[in-house]
Amino acid sequence: MREHMIVTDLGYGDAGKGTVVDWLCAREPVQAVVRFNGGGQAGHNVVLPDGRQHTFAQFGSGTFRGVPTHLSRFMVVDPLSLAKEADHLAELGVPDPFCLLTVDRDALLATPYHVAAGRARELARGVDRHGSCGMGVGETMAYALEHPDLAPVAGDCEEPVRLARKLRALREALGVTGPPVEDCVDAYRAFAERVILVGSSFVTALLRRRPVVFEGAQGVLLDEWHGFHPYTTWSTTTFANALELLDGTPATRLGVLRIYTPRHGPGPLVTEDAALALPEAHNGTGPWQGPFRTGHFDAVAHRYALAVSGGADVLALTHLDAPVSRMCVSYDIGELPVGRAGDLDGQAGLTERLREAGPRYADGIDDWPAAVAEALGVPVWLGSSGPTAADKVLLSGVITPERV
Structure with a gap:
């Protein structure tokens, strides 16, 4: 790997973004893993050959390899859950995980007040729940849009008076209870003392050194504007935030897919098949997300993801050991149109169309890399048949992406 990589689902x-990032960091020296969207709700599973396993939420998935993590301004940072994650990493043998962490001062803070408000909102939806992860990320973003000058950010953790003022205003605006503001201020001051808070030029400096891996969260089909x-x-959840951080620096856009299509919680899954009883070691029914569901490989949905993302240079294909051989090649409603970014009414209409979509299948797929490359028009660069870096194999030795 001689250039920067953006890893997106x-x-x-x-x-399998986490296991792909772990493999990239094990293969050659990497300067840093930069997280460019999402927050504490991410769940990127990495398994080492000796059996140690961690579900990465905010730390980058190269942490086992000693690769530093940078939480960019596009992240929603939760210092309290970050501390718990650091404790687990330390138990697994990572010495002082916080020494591997830098945080952009402009990154939004998720607080216990956001968590409480988000969970209350989700519960109020009753049977129409959206599948929130219950970590307050959506509430944090919504509050920041409504109160841009009052939204707590990581840099406030160095200024206890300002942080306390923002937290009191936040708790009052959301109308929730929670821990005393003073306790939160103390915890966040301790956070600021453990990590290195940096400015917007930090990523630019990173890019001048060895390659950087940009690690995305969630998936393109959950994107805030195009999901x-x-x-x-x-x-x-597209490549957009990473490309903005790169600011014209060339990078390879790597899209990750399973050979079947899963999703967590409610929402469209056109190819869902209850008969796909596939083992799932690290995903299950969550108290907020809901059940883990599986469907056959949905080339139509993944073509749509590529279209709204502006394409990808190469693909990583995981779970090649799964006993599946069916691919959805078309819907009876045709291809999915790409709407205008921000037209949520249009996206809701597309969701309703998907509820009526019927999949059309090709059966007997045995060469998944070739079939996926043909269906999506993107070469499959990496294949994975298991959870560890040793289970990965290069399917094409040289990347020659169109520069972006």
Whole structure:
């Protein structure tokens, strides 16, 4: 790997971004892993050959390899859950995980007040729940849009008086209870003392050194603007944020997919098949997301993800060991149109169309890399048949992407 990489899921999430990032960091020296969307709700599973396993939420998935993590301004940072994650990494043998962490001062803070408000909102939806992860990320983004000058950010953790003022205003505006503001201020001051808070020029400096891996969260089909509303995340899940951070620096756009299409929680899954009883070691029914669901490989949905993302240079295909042989090649309603970014009414209409879509299948797929490359028009660069870096194999030795 001689250049920067952007790793993004071209489905609904859970395709294996974490294990791909771990492999990239194990293969050659990497300067840093930069997280460019989402927050503490991410769940990127990495398994080492000796059996150690961690579900990465905010730390980058190269942490086991000693690769530093940078939480960019596009992240929603949750210092309290970050501390718990650091504790687990330390138990697994990572010495002082916080020494591997830098945080952009402009990154939004998720607080216990956001969490409480988000969970209350989701519960109030009753049977129409959206599948929130219950981590307050959506509430954090919504509050920042409504109160841009009052939204707590990571840099406020260095200024306890300002942070306390913002937290009091936040708790009052959301109308929730929670821990005393003073306790939160103390915890966030401790956070600021453990990590390195940096400015916007930090990523530019990183890019001048060894390659950087940009690690996305969730999946493109959950994108805040192009996902199937309202079953989406409050985050841009395409390559867009990473490209903005790169500011014209060339990078390879790597899309990750399973050879079948999963999703967590409610929302469209056109190819869902209850008969696909596939083992799932690290995903299951969550108290907020809901059940983990599986469907046959949905080339139509993944073509749509590529279209709204501006394409990808190469693909990583995971779960090649799964006993599946069916691919959805078309819908009876045709291809999915790309709407105008921000037209949520249009996206909700597309969601309703998907509820009526019937999949058309090709059966007997045995060469998945070739079949996926043909169906999506993007070469499959990496194949994975298991959870560890040793289970990965290069299917094309040289990347020659169109520069972006």
